Amino acid sequence: MTxxxxxxxxxxxxxxxxxxxxxxxACAPAASPTTAPPTxxxxxxxxxxxxxxxxxTSAPSGQAMTLQAWISRGAPQGDIIGQLxxxxxxxxxxxxxxxxxxxxxxxxxxxxxxxxxxxxGKGFPNGYIGDDSLAWASRYIQAxxxxxxNPLLQQVGFSFDDFLPLTxxxxxxxxxxxxxxxxxxxxxxxxxxxxxxxxxxxxDPPDTLDKMVEWAQKMTKKDASGNVTxxxxxxxxxxxxxxxxxxxxxxxxxxxxxxxxxxxxxxxxANGKQAAQFVLDAFNKYKISDPNLTDRYKExxxxxxxxxxxxxxxxxxxxxxxxxxxxxxxxPQVNGKRASQASLESMMIFKQDDPNRMLEAAKLFKWMFAxxxxxxxxxxxLTSVKSIANSDAYKNRPANKYxxxxxxxxxxxxTFPQNSNPVQDLNYYGSQxxxxxxxxxxxxxxSIEDGLNALEKDVQGVLAQAPxxxxxxx
Amino acid sequence: MKEQVLAxxxxxxxxxxxxxxxGFFSRHDRIAYxxxxxxxxxxxxxxxYPFLAGLYLSFTDNSPLVRExxxxxxxxxxxxxxxxRIFVDSLKNTFYYVIxxxxxxxxxxxxxALYINKRLFGHEISRxxxxxxxxLSVSVVGIVWGWIxxxxxxxxxxxxxxxGLPGNTPxxxxxxxxxxxxxxxxxxxxxxxxxxxxxxxxxxIPAELREAAVIDGANGWQxxxxxxxxLLRPVGVLVFILALIDAMKVxxxxxxxxxxxxxxxxxxxxxxxxxxxxxTKMGYASAIGFLLLVxxxxxxxxxxxxxxxxxx
Numbered sequence: 001m002t003x004x005x006x007x008x009x010x011x012x013x014x015x016x017x018x019x020x021x022x023x024x025x026a027c028a029p030a031a032s033p034t035t036a037p038p039t040x041x042x043x044x045x046x047x048x049x050x051x052x053x054x055x056x057t058s059a060p061s062g063q064a065m066t067l068q069a070w071i072s073r074g075a076p077q078g079d080i081i082g083q084l085x086x087x088x089x090x091x092x093x094x095x096x097x098x099x100x101x102x103x104x105x106x107x108x109x110x111x112x113x114x115x116x117x118x119x120x121g122k123g124f125p126n127g128y129i130g131d132d133s134l135a136w137a138s139r140y141i142q143a144x145x146x147x148x149x150n151p152l153l154q155q156v157g158f159s160f161d162d163f164l165p166l167t168x169x170x171x172x173x174x175x176x177x178x179x180x181x182x183x184x185x186x187x188x189x190x191x192x193x194x195x196x197x198x199x200x201x202x203x204d205p206p207d208t209l210d211k212m213v214e215w216a217q218k219m220t221k222k223d224a225s226g227n228v229t230x231x232x233x234x235x236x237x238x239x240x241x242x243x244x245x246x247x248x249x250x251x252x253x254x255x256x257x258x259x260x261x262x263x264x265x266x267x268x269x270a271n272g273k274q275a276a277q278f279v280l281d282a283f284n285k286y287k288i289s290d291p292n293l294t295d296r297y298k299e300x301x302x303x304x305x306x307x308x309x310x311x312x313x314x315x316x317x318x319x320x321x322x323x324x325x326x327x328x329x330x331x332p333q334v335n336g337k338r339a340s341q342a343s344l345e346s347m348m349i350f351k352q353d354d355p356n357r358m359l360e361a362a363k364l365f366k367w368m369f370a371x372x373x374x375x376x377x378x379x380x381x382l383t384s385v386k387s388i389a390n391s392d393a394y395k396n397r398p399a400n401k402y403x404x405x406x407x408x409x410x411x412x413x414x415t416f417p418q419n420s421n422p423v424q425d426l427n428y429y430g431s432q433x434x435x436x437x438x439x440x441x442x443x444x445x446x447s448i449e450d451g452l453n454a455l456e457k458d459v460q461g462v463l464a465q466a467p468x469x470x471x472x473x474x
Numbered sequence: 475m476k477e478q479v480l481a482x483x484x485x486x487x488x489x490x491x492x493x494x495x496x497g498f499f500s501r502h503d504r505i506a507y508x509x510x511x512x513x514x515x516x517x518x519x520x521x522x523y524p525f526l527a528g529l530y531l532s533f534t535d536n537s538p539l540v541r542e543x544x545x546x547x548x549x550x551x552x553x554x555x556x557x558x559r560i561f562v563d564s565l566k567n568t569f570y571y572v573i574x575x576x577x578x579x580x581x582x583x584x585x586x587a588l589y590i591n592k593r594l595f596g597h598e599i600s601r602x603x604x605x606x607x608x609x610l611s612v613s614v615v616g617i618v619w620g621w622i623x624x625x626x627x628x629x630x631x632x633x634x635x636x637x638g639l640p641g642n643t644p645x646x647x648x649x650x651x652x653x654x655x656x657x658x659x660x661x662x663x664x665x666x667x668x669x670x671x672x673x674x675x676x677x678x679i680p681a682e683l684r685e686a687a688v689i690d691g692a693n694g695w696q697x698x699x700x701x702x703x704x705l706l707r708p709v710g711v712l713v714f715i716l717a718l719i720d721a722m723k724v725x726x727x728x729x730x731x732x733x734x735x736x737x738x739x740x741x742x743x744x745x746x747x748x749x750x751x752x753x754t755k756m757g758y759a760s761a762i763g764f765l766l767l768v769x770x771x772x773x774x775x776x777x778x779x780x781x782x783x784x785x786x
Contacts, residue, residue, distance in 0.1 A: 112751070115754045118539050238736030239735050292626065292648075293626075294625075295620070442736075443736055
């Protein structure tokens, strides 16, 4: 028998074939649960009623399941939520249930990931634990991808009785977003600047808009040419922050981007003009704001701004910032009324073919609510439930000192919900439609009238495609 | 002699018959194609199919959350070109950015390559320093340059002020300056690759040609202009095309540095595409993408015709 020698040609042929085989194996689709796309509700109609297939009477015992969670919170909240999921996994492992949750952070890519999943008809997570999702939530609720939570939570014995007032965002009687962190706006005040200017927060606070301007003027620093070098009132020259300021004043004056019917605009009026004029005056007349600023968090965090309107999510990072001594106050009154934009940190469940997977998500959410104390103890997040609110760990946390203004907003009913539209984000906080149009006003490219007219045209165009989705806070 | 010629002819014919019999299914070809198949599969799956699927999408009103998909012909393209003010503005912004960045990248890349090629003092470290930014991701570049270009205490303005130049340029907060600011970050990021390509081209030029020119009495500038640059033309075309494609596709820097602002002044075509994609207007976003492709091809074609160059 002759022994065949392995020639170079034969070796290359074998490795080429092996590579081809490996590539073919890698390209084979992995077995993954696919989900038939839900029947989309036509735009403009209310969200679909609870149409879940009846859940299995009981989850098959011992059925191993690996589920996916998306966490859309930055540090430290995102890290703490991840740790809680790890704890839940350990708990499940100790009970031998075969249930395991994997999670990934989607803070910067949530829109793209959801859009890709919607296009493919699969790839949604089993559970979403995130921050403010109102920019896109209604889109996916209306399309049927986000399921109503009530039937699932009822099956796992979760009760809404523990919820504080005005923390549930309901739509047609259903909860689609489980609120674990109501938030609101407040005024942040740099106390070093206030002390330097001889201002007394307790006895003479910036409780009205005029008083706020007075405070800001005393704390603003300028160079020899009169240019603002330290903002008394932090507004960036363009982008989100001036739009948020405009929105809050507009709401305090009694108007809003969209009227109560959800179909028509309600801002191209005297109130809208007055709100816009205030922003321009902050730059040009009062000279308390620097139009050259681009990064509001950086300015505040480095102590380069005296008064900053933002949400309670800034408390945590402000506490962590070096040498930043601050306090907070309620949003100022404008003609006797206040406004504080409300939003929520929410949990959602996406539609799955296997109802057991949705049930497992409900179980996770229930467990997290029962074990959520570390999240609140270590951050400035508000809780939505009484049991946590009454706990010592929550009552004694450092952040409480600063949350009074937000609690006041909820207690006195001057919060206003963010706008949620299925076609286009229409929030004051981040909407490209608003920013694109109003930037022209802040930068002097357009008059207030022209800017508001252009904005009205664009917003009306969006509303013509789909009205605002009106969540009801209960 | 005649027999030898006939024998040679016979052998040649025999070889030609063997060659003809080899054809498509010859053993050599089979081996060659077997090595190509893995790439072909990946190319078809991840390049060709998505390309064709995107092209089809661009002729539909696909928006998976809002409606069922219908074929609408050229409606998207007409809407984009005639009624979409945001697209038109984003196209203007993109062209403005191209005019800033592309010539600078070509010229500066060449200058740096010439400097490195001269092997002057520090050329080794310089080569590494100029190329190093290229390996960074766009998010790092965007975040770092967002700080560098900050008006009040950004590194660039502070440095300019330190040497007596105006140090209060609103690089990212002013409509007129924002694309220049973004362009600076892009130049810093990509200049290395242009330099490396030109350097490779320079090192390919036979030294004898330059020496011959010098012997004939040419000075340094004349050698550069009449010998080096003409021979570098193919590389120059490649650098230009690559820089052009890159500039037309710019997205990351506006995303991380300015969010497309102020007032949409740094919203580019791909940024606009992404916003439409985020809103799940897939058909519309696809049409924007293909329009961009056509525009880039037209520009490349115009350049070829204008200079009557063979790009192959």
